[in-house]
Amino acid sequence: MNLAQYLENSARNYPNKTAVRFEGQEVTFQELDIACNRMAQGLSGVGLGPGDRCVVMMPNGIEQITVYYALAKLGAALVLVNFLFRMHELEHILTDSKPKAFIGSEPYLEEIRKVLNKGEGPSIRIALGIKHDQDFKDLENVYSDKKEFSTYPADDNDTLNIIYTSGTTGVPKGVMLTHKNLARTAKILAEMRGSIDPKTVIIGALPLYHVYGITSVMNVSMYLGLTIKLFPLFEPERVIEVIEEEEQTIFFGVPTMLNRLIQLASENPPKRASLRFCISGGASLPVEFLKRFEALFKTEIHEGYGLSEAPVCVENPYGKVTKPGSIGLPIPEFSARIVDNNGNDVRQGEVGELLIKGPGVMKGYLNRPEETRETIKDGWLYTGDIARMDEDHYIYIVDRKKELVIRGGYNVYPREIEEVLYQIPDILEAAVFGVPHEDLGEEVAAVLFLKEGAQTDTKAIQEYVKERVAPYKYPRIIKIVKEPFPKTGSGKILKKEVKKQYSSLE
Structure with a gap:
């Protein structure tokens, strides 16, 4: 179709x-x-x-x-x-x-x-x-x-969208998504979220050149016949106005957007909250953001997961348990596995690479048959994300495979440290990564952007993290910067650019 x-x-x-x-x-x-x-x-x-x-x-x-x-x-x-x-x-x-x-x-x-x-x-x-x-x-x-x-x-195999990856791991590649990929994903998402009041307004603050906005805001709304309140760009003040004015709303965003809404609502609580629910995707959502947002807006966040190569393929379910920190379960018609470096399934609770299979998995990379074969094997998409699965099959993203820091032989996952950092109210943006170290191979570094008027300092931050993680994990190097981090058009922090700028930290 x-x-x-x-x-x-x-x-x-x-x-x-x-x-x-x-x-x-x-x-x-x-x-x-x-x-x-x-x-x-x-x-x-x-x-x-x-x-x-x-x-x-x-x-x-x-x-x-x-x-x-x-x-x-x-x-x-x-x-x-x-x-x-x-x-x-x-x-x-x-x-x-x-x-x-x-x-x-x-x-x-x-x-x-x-x-x-x-x-x-x-x-x-x-x-x-x-x-x-x-x-x-x-x-x-x-x-x-x-x-x-x-x-x-x-035809099912006809390409509809070619979306170039952000290039965080090399030269941007053209991801080919077919009519079937996009149509099936939109239909599944629309039907799995339960009965939605026809008066519900979809808040469209995501860019519609990005696969998240295309799928969740635009295509799902067209399938369900829902009104989109579209913004030229994300403006937290205007989003809150819509939340206050409409009878029912749904908001799709990324963690940086949610954090901006949290900061604004903390100072001026919404007069009324019409959010039926909120979807967070595009990047891992710190648990602290989730708790604050749900309390301020009296709603529920369903964290999900997708990538250019498979738009929205995992999400916390509706009418069932949602687990903070988890991206949820594979959506209907999709499957997931966690495997080791040899492609073998790991035991429950162990970490490995997340694999996805389903009707939304891309056709392939434009002009790159070899890279397509390396990424899709027997129908399974190798995502490059490190994850684990609990006893209820809920999936937790640990980190990007390529962002793992190996400090003196110990594995440190930057996202774990960022989660702890985000528990400090003064921190607006955090990026943790490894920098070269003569003896240890890599040292853990953190670059931070603080909210206006913040009272904390690097020593207090380091002590806070040190008390909450294993001794080899806390950042020995902390840099507080005066400008917000560079981001993609969808609001995702460009950690590669942050790391490049501060890779010489000592």
Whole structure:
């Protein structure tokens, strides 16, 4: 099936219901579906067809959602790109994906212009918000007058999204997700979360070029016919306003977003809390964040897990036990294993690499058959995450395989130390990693960003951690910085960049 059928179904079932609210604009499901048909017809008219690739580099907005489902209807593949990417990142993506078209938006065209001015890139170039521009065709002029469009009958294996990994472990790779990957995952997530009141509003603060936002905010909402209150970017004050104003809401976020909401709500408690539940993903959620958030907003957080290669595949269940610190159980139709370095299942409670199997596992990496074979074996996706499973089969992420610190022969998992650090109220952001040590091989270091007016210091922090972990684990090196950490577009801390900046700590 074609993923766009979810929008078409909701347009038939709830034609006059608001699909998206964004910055004073509203569009119903029927209006959105017609806009997508007109856009698909127009894109076909400029030369795009089934199987063609189109780079989409747009911020959140109704137009971005329209472009997404129009390209899906057309049978084209979207190469989704962060609108803040720089020239060299864009050069790599365009060289690797070889797109036929580019669709972007002002004021985020400067970097792509540098690439295009070198004579590289796609021949079809479209942008929103431009006037009399020789380099781009105005997106508003692409819409056809025809309100009907025959949606392409996509095969299960047809690629719909190509999403480049953030490159935390090397050169970014293009993850190919099919119509089946995205449609099945959205349907499973929508149905496993129980009966949701049709009046429920989905708070869309995640970027819709990221697989988390695409899956949980956009595709699930289209399947269920729920209204999305979409934001151009995450603004905690505005999110709390929506939580106070609406009857029922659901919020999807990452730990850094939750922490910002905690800080704000601690100073000014919400007048009322409409959150039916909250989903945390994108990075490991410190248990202390979970406790504070649930107390302040009188709701329940369901921590989940996914990655570009398998969007949302594990989640704390609904109507059953949720375990703080755990990412939960494999969602329906998915399976999980924990294995050692030889690929053998470890005993219950032991740590190993997390493997995932299910209908959401990617088709593969674009142009990288060997890396695809190394990552997917017998249908099992090797995630690169170290995890353990308890007696109830709940999964706990211990750390990234490549972030393990080996200090004098002892394994130290940075996430464990970060969990302890986040128990200190003055700490807003923490990154723990290993730095070279002549005698021990590696030493444990922590870089911290504190809240404004914090009273603590490095000695007090070190003593706090020292009292709570084994002697070889606490950070001997602590650096307090004055600026927040660099993050991905989805708000995930770029630990690789933090480590690179402070790798010479002693």
